[in-house]
Amino acid sequence: MAREADFISALRTIATHPAARGLTDDAAVWGDLVITHDMIAEGVHYLRSDPPADVAWKLLAVNLSDLAAKGAKPLAVLMGYALTGDAAWDAAFVEGLHAALAAFDVALFGGDTVALPAGAPRVLGLTAIGTGGARVPARSGAQAGDAIYVTGTIGDAGLGLRVAQNEGEAGELLTAYRRPTPQLAAGQMLAPIVTAMMDVSDGLLIDAARMAEASGALFEIVLDAVPLSAAYRAQKGEQRAARMTAATAGDDYQLLFTTSAALPTLDCPVTRIGQVKRGEGLVVSDSAGAVPLPDTLGWEHKSV
Amino acid sequence: MAREADFISALRTIATHPAARGLTDDAAVWGDLVITHDMIAEGVHYLRSDPPADVAWKLLAVNLSDLAAKGAKPLAVLMGYALTGDAAWDAAFVEGLHAALAAFDVALFGGDTVALPAGAPRVLGLTAIGTGGARVPARSGAQAGDAIYVTGTIGDAGLGLRVAQNEGEAGELLTAYRRPTPQLAAGQMLAPIVTAMMDVSDGLLIDAARMAEASGALFEIVLDAVPLSAAYRAQKGEQRAARMTAATAGDDYQLLFTTSAALPTLDCPVTRIGQVKRGEGLVVSDSAGAVPLPDTLGWEHKSV
Numbered sequence: 001m002a003r004e005a006d007f008i009s010a011l012r013t014i015a016t017h018p019a020a021r022g023l024t025d026d027a028a029v030w031g032d033l034v035i036t037h038d039m040i041a042e043g044v045h046y047l048r049s050d051p052p053a054d055v056a057w058k059l060l061a062v063n064l065s066d067l068a069a070k071g072a073k074p075l076a077v078l079m080g081y082a083l084t085g086d087a088a089w090d091a092a093f094v095e096g097l098h099a100a101l102a103a104f105d106v107a108l109f110g111g112d113t114v115a116l117p118a119g120a121p122r123v124l125g126l127t128a129i130g131t132g133g134a135r136v137p138a139r140s141g142a143q144a145g146d147a148i149y150v151t152g153t154i155g156d157a158g159l160g161l162r163v164a165q166n167e168g169e170a171g172e173l174l175t176a177y178r179r180p181t182p183q184l185a186a187g188q189m190l191a192p193i194v195t196a197m198m199d200v201s202d203g204l205l206i207d208a209a210r211m212a213e214a215s216g217a218l219f220e221i222v223l224d225a226v227p228l229s230a231a232y233r234a235q236k237g238e239q240r241a242a243r244m245t246a247a248t249a250g251d252d253y254q255l256l257f258t259t260s261a262a263l264p265t266l267d268c269p270v271t272r273i274g275q276v277k278r279g280e281g282l283v284v285s286d287s288a289g290a291v292p293l294p295d296t297l298g299w300e301h302k303s304v
Numbered sequence: 305m306a307r308e309a310d311f312i313s314a315l316r317t318i319a320t321h322p323a324a325r326g327l328t329d330d331a332a333v334w335g336d337l338v339i340t341h342d343m344i345a346e347g348v349h350y351l352r353s354d355p356p357a358d359v360a361w362k363l364l365a366v367n368l369s370d371l372a373a374k375g376a377k378p379l380a381v382l383m384g385y386a387l388t389g390d391a392a393w394d395a396a397f398v399e400g401l402h403a404a405l406a407a408f409d410v411a412l413f414g415g416d417t418v419a420l421p422a423g424a425p426r427v428l429g430l431t432a433i434g435t436g437g438a439r440v441p442a443r444s445g446a447q448a449g450d451a452i453y454v455t456g457t458i459g460d461a462g463l464g465l466r467v468a469q470n471e472g473e474a475g476e477l478l479t480a481y482r483r484p485t486p487q488l489a490a491g492q493m494l495a496p497i498v499t500a501m502m503d504v505s506d507g508l509l510i511d512a513a514r515m516a517e518a519s520g521a522l523f524e525i526v527l528d529a530v531p532l533s534a535a536y537r538a539q540k541g542e543q544r545a546a547r548m549t550a551a552t553a554g555d556d557y558q559l560l561f562t563t564s565a566a567l568p569t570l571d572c573p574v575t576r577i578g579q580v581k582r583g584e585g586l587v588v589s590d591s592a593g594a595v596p597l598p599d600t601l602g603w604e605h606k607s608v
Contacts, residue, residue, distance in 0.1 A: 003387065003389070003391045003394070004387055004417060004419055006391065006394075006395070007385075007387060007391075007394045007395075007398065007417060008417060010394075010395060010398040011398060011412065011415075013402075014398065014401065014402040014405065014412055015411075015412040015413070015414070016411075017380065017411035017412070017413065019380065019411065019413050020411065020412060020413050020414055021414075023414060023415075027414065028380075028382065028413035028414040030380070030413065035382060035413060035414065035431075035433075036382075036414065037382035037383070037384055037414060037415045037416055037429070037431055038384075038416045039384040039386070039416045039418045039429065040418070041386070041418045041420055043421060044418055044419065044420070044421075045418070076321065076323065076332075076334065078332065078339060078340075078341035078431055079341070080341055080342075080343040080384065080429040081311075082343070082345070082427060083307065083308055083311060085307070087307045087310065087311075090307070090310075090311045090314075091310075091311075091314060094311065094314040094315060094318065097318065098317075098318040101318065107319075107320075107321035107323065107324065108315065108318055108319040108321070108324060109319070109321065109323050109324050109332035109334065109339060110319070110324055110325075110327060110331065110332040110339065110340065110341060111315075111341045112341055112342045112343045112429070113308060113311060113312060114343045114344070114345045114348055114349070114427070115308055115348065116345055116348070116425060116427070117347060117348075117425060120424055120425050121420060121421060121424050123386060123418070123420070123427040125341070125343065125384040125416070125429040127339075127341055127382055127431040129339075
């Protein structure tokens with residue numbers, strides 16, 4: 001992972017245009033446009049056994065989640081698709097892509113197809129273009145005194161991945177993993193009043209730590225407040241270990257944001273999970289006191 | 305290849321937005337913006353032995369060539385990059401990308417990095433965004449009576465690939481393969497006066513056939529007129545077979561266009577190679593008469 005960090009650091013030195021936001025944000029912001037590009041790879045971001053329509057959904061959703069985090073309205077995508085010789089899979093993917101594009105009212109503008117050697121893992125890329133509102137929040141604006149919030153529930157997709165790996169029953173956990181819902185409406189409502197916002201893709205704690213670092217502030221998170229679904233609690237409970245697993249699992253595609261303003265009415269649950277203070281870094285506590293941070297706070301540089 | 309054609313046909317049915325131009329053009333055209341996304345894969349579009357800086361150049365150049373074909377001025381790119389565990393290669397790639405971006409005055413806006421399993425071929429994607437002029441030519445506008453032109457020389461990159469495969473000497477043929485030059489200035493000068501324009505990426509004849517089909521016209525190409533470089537002629541001669549090899553080789557990244565207007569002064573050679581007539585399809589002749597078309601006119605659906 002150090003190599004990946006080195007690579008991204010090197011890219012940052014050449015991404016000097018203000019629109020790139022130093023490659024530290026979820027998307028590029030260029031005039032009215034908000035633009036992101038995320039890739040997903042078989043065996044890395046999805047399982048070979050995942051249904052192709054769900055892979056198409058995820059490819060779109062992870063990109064739209066980046067636009068949601070900037071309060072942008074999605075308009076269009078361009079796709080890079082790797083064919084690996086399975087025509088039935090490809091046909092099912094196109095059907096799923098069609099349905100996903102229709103669900104979010106997004107146009108397919110173009111892209112490219114390459115035929116990879118047999119046996120190579122599929123690699124799919126998508127560029128999503130949206131329009132931002134009057135304010136396009138960054139990750140870097142959190143202020144001491146702000147509250148920290150997260151939308152939806154955390155940890156479901158991580159547990160859903162286990163379900164998928166064990167060929168478990170369909171249900172909301174599996175759906176959370178395979179068909180995440182980008183919080184587009186909430187992002188657009190929140191953009192005018194937040195000081196910082198990003199999507200939670202790699203894990204709540206690692207993403208909170210990134211926001212704290214970008215903002216030059218200390219994030220205090222109360223683990224007991226991290227919202228868990230009933231399905232999650234039914235399987236894992238809600239003790240410290242279960243909550244820490246949820247908070248470091250990734251693939252949530254919820255919005256993490258800070259503000260000291262009153263919240264608008266949203267179409268999704270929102271939970272206050274902590275407080276921004278002067279200082280730097282991330283501290284986590286629960287009703288029993290300080291919670292030691294695990295070595296790994298989430299996925300490093302998975303970054304979709 | 306039929307599978308790839310089927311896949312693209314299926315995508316066309318869902319790409320109904322006018323900006324997509326039916327997925328039959330080199331790029332999407334949306335308001336002032338011209339946007340393209342091309343991927344290149346190791347072992348497909350470049351050799352594992354190609355220098356990483358040249359791969360970076362090619363990734364950028366093949367996308368900028370699409371913009372050139374629409375007369376657009378490139379502004380920015382987003383990149384999807386697959387790490388496969390070779391940090392030295394990755395570092396050299398970033399250096400090469402930096403130099404290539406600087407050469408064309410293009411900004412890096414963002415992108416994504418994924419770590420692929422060891423042994424997987426590298427897959428690199430790039431989205432390039434440019435601004436179009438008052439007219440953005442399509443592939444579909446060629447009219448009976450127009451002359452057919454091509455910029456530069458044809459076949460050099462195809463021969464350069466052979467040089468690279470055989471570890472031959474550096475020279476202009478190898479450079480044509482590894483570091484193609486997108487004809488950006490010519491594209492911008494030509495866009496106002498052409499009836500149709502595209503870049504020659506898959507082979508002169510297959511691309512001419514595509515333009516003829518999109519335009520609903522007959523393209524008559526004079527093989528003797530296809531411009532060959534001195535380096536090409538020195539190796540292959542200029543008889544019918546050598547010319548046919550050049551005209552079906554691909555990777556030229558020259559501009560193919562039609563017009564009945566006088567040409568502006570360009571910064572590259574331009575050669576009249578034929579005539580648009582009423583009818584449909586492609587016919588090729590030389591001083592000895594009609595030239596039978598080979599089974600394969602170029603790369604099918606390589607499409608960068």
